[in-house]
Amino acid sequence: MRLRKASALAAGVLALSLAATACGGGGDDDTISVGIKYDQPGLGLKTPDGDFVGFDVDVATYIAGELGYEPDQIDFVESPSGDRETMLDRGDVDFIVASYSITDERKEQVDFAGPYFVAHQDLLIRDGETVPNEEGIADLTLCSVGGSTSAANLAEQYPGAGLEELGTYSECLTGLENGTVDALTTDDSILAGYAAQEQNQGKFALAGLSLSDEYYGVGVPKGETERRDDINAAITKMVEDGDWQAAVDEHFGPANYEVEPAPEITETS
Template identity: 60%
Template sequence: MKLRKVTAASAAVLALTLSATACGGGDKDSGSGGDKVKVGIKYDQPGIGLKEPDGSFSGFDVDVATYVAKELGYEPKQIEFVETKSADRENALSRGDVKFIVASYSINDKRKAKVDFAGPYLLAHQDLLVKTDSKIAKGADLNGKNLCSVAGSTSAQNVKDKIAPQANLKTLGGYSECLAALQSGSVDAVTTDDSILAGYAAQDKFKGKFKLVGEKLSNENYGVGVKKGDKATVDKINAALKKMVEDKSWQKAVDKNFGPAGYKNEPAPKIGVIVK
C-alpha cells in the first residue's frame, strides 16, 4: 500500500511538471503559442522607421526587422515594435526591453563596447539633399549657402569644417523642419545620412521636389543591435540577413522605401565587413 501511495504521488508530480513544460517551455524564438517579440525601431524617420497615423509601421528598418523576426519564428502579428530613440538604444538592450534593435544604428567601437551587432545590413553615407533644380553639385558649392541640420547633429558641422567653411549653418528641431525650409528656399541644402534623406524625400508630399547630390562624406554601417553576449541571437540574425539578400527581399525593400528620391544604394554589405 505504501509503495502505491508513493508511486501515485510521483506520478502527480511528473504530470504537473510535464504540464508546466508544455505551457511555458520550448525555444523562445519559436514564436509559437502566441509569444511576442519586442523589436526596437525609430518612430519618426520616414523611409527608415515610421509610426503611421493609423498605428501601423513603415520603412526599410521595419521591413528588415519583420523579415528577421520571421526567420526567428515570429509572424508579423507577434512583433511588438518599441520606439527606441538614439540616446536610449544601448540601455534598452541591456535592460531587456527589446530582443533586438533595427534603427539606423551605425556600428562603431564605442557602441560595440556596450552591445553586440549583427550585420551590417546597409552601408549609408552622409550626403546632401537639395532641390531638383539646384545648381549645387558638390559640397564645396555650399560656400555662401545656407545648410540645415538638426540640433545635436554633427553632420552640418562636418561639412563646414572639412568642405565648405563659408557655409551658413542653420539648426532646426527636426529633419521635417529642414525639408520644409529647403522647400521654401530659406536653406539651400540639408545634410545627414543619405538613407534618412532619401526616406524623407520619398514622402508623397515631397516626391519629385528634391534630389541627393551623391557626396559620400562618411561611411555609416547600419547594424542590428543585440544585448551584449547574446551570440546565439547574433548568429541567427546574421543568417536571416544573408537570406534576405539572397532571395532579393533586401533589394525590394530598398527600392520600395528609398526609390522615389533617386537613392543610389550601395550593394548589400557582407556580414561582418565594416567599411571604414
C-alpha cells in the same frame, strides 16, 4: 516545526522566482520588442493609421520571423538616434533596426549584427539650388539630428559650418522648406525617402555628395552574442532568398535611389 517553516520559506522563494521570471526580460515571451524609427520615409515610418512601413521595418520583421515571431507578435518601439544605446542597455527593446550606423564608439556600448545595408552621407537641398563642391559646405547652415553619426561627421569635417541639431529629421525638413536652413544632412537613403514622398516631390533634391560610408547594423545589448549570431543568419537568408532585394525595390525604387548590393557581414565577434 522547523521543517514546516523551511518548506514554507522555500515555497515563498519559488513563487517569487517564478513571478520574477514572468515579469523579467523586457516583457511577454510571446512578443518581441524591436526598435525602429517612426519618422524616416523609406526606412521606418509610422503611418497615420498606426501601421509601420519601410525597408528597416521589413528587415526587422524578417529577422523576428526567423527568431520565431509572427508579425502580430512584434512590438515596434520608437528609437530616436540619441536614445538607442540607452534603450538597449535598459532592455527596452530586444534589438534595433533603425538606420543604426556601426561605429567603434557605439561598439563599446552595444553589439551589432550585420551590416545589412550601406549608405552615404549627403545633403538634401531645395530643388533648383546647388552645392558647388564639398568646400562649399562650410558656408551653409545645415540641420541634422542630435546623436546621429551625420551630425558628428559634419562637426568633425566642417567645423566652420553652421549646424542645427534637432530631435527628428522631419523638423529639419520643415526648416529646409521654410528657408531657415540651407540643407538637411544625413544618409542618402533617408534623404531619398523624404524626397520621394508625394507631398515633397519637386521640392527637394539630393546634392549628390558622398561624405561618408555608413554601414547599417542591427543593434543588440552588449554581450548577447547568440542573439547577434541568429540575426546574422537571418540577414544572410533574407539576402539569399531575394527578400532583401524585393524590399529595396519596393521602398527605394520610387526615389530612383541607386542602392549598393548587400554588404558582407562583418560583425561576428
